Amino acid sequence: MKKVFHKITSLLMAIVVLFSTMSFTVDMHYCGDTLMDSSIFKKAEACAMQMSKTPLKECVVDMGNCCTDKQITLTGQDDLQQIAAKTSLNQQIFITSFVVAYLNLFQDVNKENTSHKKYFPPLVSKQIYKLDETYLI
Secondary structure, three states, X not given: OHHHHHHHHHHHHHHXXXXXXXXXXXXEEEEOOEEEEEEOOOOOOOOOOEOOOOOOOOOOOEOOOOEEXXXXXXXXXXXXXXXXXXXXXXXXXXXXXXXXXXXXXXXXXXXXXXXXXXXXXXXXXOOHXXXXXXXXX
């Protein structure tokens, strides 16, 4: 369970670093007050409101400067702190002793005394219950 929690936490921290350093641009094309197209990874396509006069066509649609393009840029963090803050010797000793004391809280204190597992019983040369003729029935 502890390994799974550690992996999930590491993954979440990597995602936070990724999204905090990522930057992107949103392009938007408006005709008047209406949003016609928006795009994140490419330039927004223009609408057909601005047609120029051509010799083949007599129909001209020219509404002036009714169309506008807007661009919103969200910049990520450029500088990442790669060096940890310097700690003094007293702080390092405190952190080390705190971690050791915290880890020792979860050790099992009620261990059984198993010193008899090292020793084997003596070999029986005679069966005493047969000599005394005492049997449990």
